[in-house]
Structure formats: structure tokens, C-alpha cells
Amino acid sequence: MSENEFMKGVEPVEQLIDxxxxxxxxxxRLWSPWLRASLWVGAVLAIAACLAMTTDVAAMLHRLGEAxxxxxxxxxxxxxxxxxxxxxxxxxxxxxxxxxxxxxxxGAALWIGAxxxxxxxxxxxxxxxxxxxxxxxxxxxxxxxxxxPLSLVMIFMLRRAYTLRPNLxxxxxxxxxxxxxxxxxxxxxxFDAAATDLTVHVLAVSIVVxxxxxxxxxxxxxxx
Amino acid sequence: xxxxxxxxxxxxxxxxxxxxxxxxxxxxxxxxxxxLDERQRTDQRWSGWMAAAQSGDRAAYNRLLREIVVPxxxxxxxxxxxxxxxxxxxxxVLSSIHKARHTxxxxxxxxxxxxxxxxxxxxxxxxxxxxxxxxxxxxxxxxEAYADPHTQPDRPRDEADRALILGAAISDLSEGxxxxxxxxxxxxxxLAETARLTGKSKGALKVNLHRAMKTLRARLGGKL
Numbered sequence: 001m002s003e004n005e006f007m008k009g010v011e012p013v014e015q016l017i018d019x020x021x022x023x024x025x026x027x028x029r030l031w032s033p034w035l036r037a038s039l040w041v042g043a044v045l046a047i048a049a050c051l052a053m054t055t056d057v058a059a060m061l062h063r064l065g066e067a068x069x070x071x072x073x074x075x076x077x078x079x080x081x082x083x084x085x086x087x088x089x090x091x092x093x094x095x096x097x098x099x100x101x102x103x104x105x106x107g108a109a110l111w112i113g114a115x116x117x118x119x120x121x122x123x124x125x126x127x128x129x130x131x132x133x134x135x136x137x138x139x140x141x142x143x144x145x146x147x148x149p150l151s152l153v154m155i156f157m158l159r160r161a162y163t164l165r166p167n168l169x170x171x172x173x174x175x176x177x178x179x180x181x182x183x184x185x186x187x188x189x190x191f192d193a194a195a196t197d198l199t200v201h202v203l204a205v206s207i208v209v210x211x212x213x214x215x216x217x218x219x220x221x222x223x224x
Numbered sequence: 225x226x227x228x229x230x231x232x233x234x235x236x237x238x239x240x241x242x243x244x245x246x247x248x249x250x251x252x253x254x255x256x257x258x259x260l261d262e263r264q265r266t267d268q269r270w271s272g273w274m275a276a277a278q279s280g281d282r283a284a285y286n287r288l289l290r291e292i293v294v295p296x297x298x299x300x301x302x303x304x305x306x307x308x309x310x311x312x313x314x315x316x317v318l319s320s321i322h323k324a325r326h327t328x329x330x331x332x333x334x335x336x337x338x339x340x341x342x343x344x345x346x347x348x349x350x351x352x353x354x355x356x357x358x359x360x361x362x363x364x365x366x367x368e369a370y371a372d373p374h375t376q377p378d379r380p381r382d383e384a385d386r387a388l389i390l391g392a393a394i395s396d397l398s399e400g401x402x403x404x405x406x407x408x409x410x411x412x413x414x415l416a417e418t419a420r421l422t423g424k425s426k427g428a429l430k431v432n433l434h435r436a437m438k439t440l441r442a443r444l445g446g447k448l
Contacts, residue, residue, distance in 0.1 A: 026280035027326035095337040162324035
């Protein structure tokens with residue numbers, strides 16, 4: 001029996017310390033979570049700029065300006081995306097409080113509340129053109145389609161993270177991605193929100209959050 | 225009256241002594257403050273070693289890992305981990321620290337970083353133990369009373385019977401075949417050794433062995 005094997009049985013902690021010390025190489029410190037969140041939001045803004053160049057921004061602004069609940073929903077979804085991005089990069093560090101996960105809640109409350117007003121549109125404004133089920137299919141495809149590259153960017157930025165709560169972190173990441181995609185949807189959303197539309201948005205956001213929770217959570221756990 | 229006066233004097237003297245002690249305590253540094261200062265100094269020392277480890281300083285890293293073993297054990301015990309599992313938690317925490325060392329920010333408390341990781345790993349250990357205890361029970365008496373399915377009480381008698389039958393069958397063989405079986409099959413000698421012992425050629429031994437095996441198979445059939 002070699003000396004190492006002997007030590008392994010007697011003093012595993014001592015042996016482990018020696019092994020870890022022997023394997024030590026210089027590492028580059030992770031960037032600040034604020035900086036990483038800013039970079040991710042910057043990526044979303046870059047996509048927004050591209051959409052602004054290819055869509056009718058004036059029509060979108062007019063549409064939002066006419067319906068209070070619509071622009072409140074946009075403010076809510078934008079705030080959710082930004083706050084969730086900050087939360088996810090904070091949660092990606094082992095020593096951060098898990099209560100960071102609550103940060104996006106105010107934005108989400110505004111988003112859900114304002115979107116919920118769309119359900120009353122038929123009552124408040126009879127004759128408004130609301131989205132049919134066929135129209136809302138495009139919303140579903142847009143939110144899920146745009147969520148894929150945004151999720152990939154986020155996963156890439158989290159690849160060196162070390163989170164102690166991979167599933168929670170991934171779910172909050174999914175919320176950031178889905179709310180950003182829902183915000184960008186307004187560039188190509190030529191009708192007012194209604195119950196059918198809201199239902200499809202909720203479905204799309206739920207799919208994105210759950211997909212990130214299971215796939216991203218697995219990635220964050222497996223990379224440890 | 226004299227007794228009462230003496231008692232009052234003693235009481236007054238005790239009060240003044242107590243006041244002096246209180247004043248001394250107030251003027252001297254509080255033990256609590258000293259402990260706080262010591263903790264801060266320790267934290268700064270560990271933080272410095274970790275920053276050096278991030279740059280690849282193996283000596284600082286080794287010192288740090290050795291010094292934090294006891295605090296990790298303390299945290300694990302405080303979380304409810306007992307016995308040998310405390311050292312399991314220590315090993316998991318040390319491995320986690322190695323993997324997460326790039327996430328440590330030297331501007332923040334190392335103790336807080338270490339405590340969070342240690343608490344989380346202790347909780348993981350407790351959960352794992354709880355899961356195991358659901359499907360495993362420590363029952364040494366039940367283990368002792370459980371019949372070993374591989375035990376064969378008749379085996380020695382069967383082996384003796386087989387040896388008798390085989391011995392009788394071999395003794396019925398011709399002399400040349402018997403020699404070949406005894407030396408080559410039972411004693412497992414080589415052809416060269418058997419040839420030297422019996423004075424027969426290797427070819428003749430091979431033929432004898434082949435014929436002997438054929439005869440034995442025919443005679444014994446399903447007896448062995």
C-alpha cells in the first residue's frame with residue numbers, strides 16, 4: 001500500500017487539502033453581478049434597437065399612449081426583466097441572500113395587474129379590436145422564439161457562476177428572459193391586450209420559465 | 225445598635241466595592257469587543273489568503289484550508305450534522321470552495337462567504353441522510369438473523385462424495401490414462417514435467433489424457 005493510499009484511509013481531509021492545494025491554478029475573478037446584469041440588459045436593448053429599425057415605432061408609441069393599461073404593462077414587464085436580471089446574477093454567487101429572488105416581484109405585480117385590466121377591455125371600451133386566438137398564436141411563437149437566444153446568452157453569462165440554489169436561479173433567469181421577450185413583443189403587437197391575449201402571454205411566459213427552471217437548473221447543477 | 229451599625233458599614237463597603245468593580249469593567253475593554261476585533265482580524269487574514277489563492281499562491285491557500293476546517297466543523301454541528309458526517313461536510317465544503325474560489329470578492333467578508341457555503345452543504349448532508357434513512361434501517365440483529373442464500377451446508381459432504389466417485393472411476397482407467405489424468409488434470413503439471421516423471425513422450429501423454437477424459441465423461445455422465 002502506497003503512502004498516499006494509507007493517508008487516504010486515515011486522514012481524508014488532510015489528503016483532500018493537499019490535493020486541492022496541488023491543483024491550485026490562478027483564476028480570474030467573476031465580474032460584478034451589477035455589471036453582468038447590465039451587459040445582459042444591453043443585449044436585450046440591442047435586439048430592441050434592431051426591432052425598432054424594422055417596425056413602425058410611431059404606431060407602437062401611439063398604441064401605447066392611447067391605452068393606459070398597455071404602457072403600464074410595458075413598464076411592468078421592462079421592470080421585471082431588469083430586476084430579474086439583477087436578481088439572477090446576484091443569486092449566481094454563493095454568498096448572496098436568497099431573498100434577491102423577491103426583487104422582480106414589484107415589477108411582476110405591475111405587469112400582471114396592468115395586463116389583467118385588458119380582460120375588462122370589452123366592458124370598458126365596447127367595439128375595440130381584440131386579438132383572436134389565431135392572432136395570439138404569433139405572440140406565443142414570438143415570445144418563445146425570442147426567449148431561446150436570450151436564454152442562451154444568459155446561460156453563457158452564468159457558465160462560471162457557482163450558485164447554491166441552481167433551480168431558483170434558473171427560474172428567475174427564465175422570468176427575466178420571458179419578461180424581456182414579452183416587452184419586445186410590443187414592437188410587433190398590432191392589437192390591444194385582451195383575455196385571450198393575456199392567457200397566451202401567461203402560457204408563453206410559464207413555458208419559458210419552466211423550461212429554464214428544468215434545463216437551466218440542470219445545467220447550473222451539472223456544471224458544479 | 226452596634227451590630228446594626230456594623231452591618232450597615234459592611235453593606236456600604238460592599239456597595240462601594242461593587243461600584244469600583246463596575247467602573248473598572250467600564251474602563252477596561254469589553255471581552256465582547258475583543259472577540260469582535262479578533263473575528264475581524266481573522267476575517268481579514270482569511271480574505272487576504274483567499275485573494276492570494278486566486279492569484280495562485282499555494283502556500284496561502286494551504287494555510288487557509290487548514291485553518292477553516294474547525295470553523296466548518298462547528299457550523300456543520302450547529303446545523304445538526306453529527307458523527308462521521310461532520311467530516312463529510314468538511315470535505316464537501318472544501319471542494320465547493322475550490323470550485324467557487326473565483327466567485328469570492330475580496331472586498332466582502334470571507335467568513336460570511338464560508339458560512340453560507342458551509343450551511344448549505346450541511347443542509348444538503350442532512351437531506352441526504354433523511355432520504356437514506358427512509359429506505360435504510362440500522363438493524364444489526366435482523367442482519368444476523370437473516371439466512372445467507374449463498375450458504376450450502378451440504379457442500380463438504382457433496383464434495384467428499386464427488387471425490388469418491390471420481391477416484392473410483394479414475395482407478396478403473398488403464399495405467400497410462402490414469403497417469404495422464406493424475407499428473408496433468410489433478411496435479412496440474414505441465415506436459416514437460418509429466419513426460420520427465422513418467423518417461424513418456426508429450427504426444428503419448430496428450431493421447432492418453434484425451435482418451436481418459438472421453439472414458440470418464442462416458443462413465444460419469446450426470447453423476448458429478
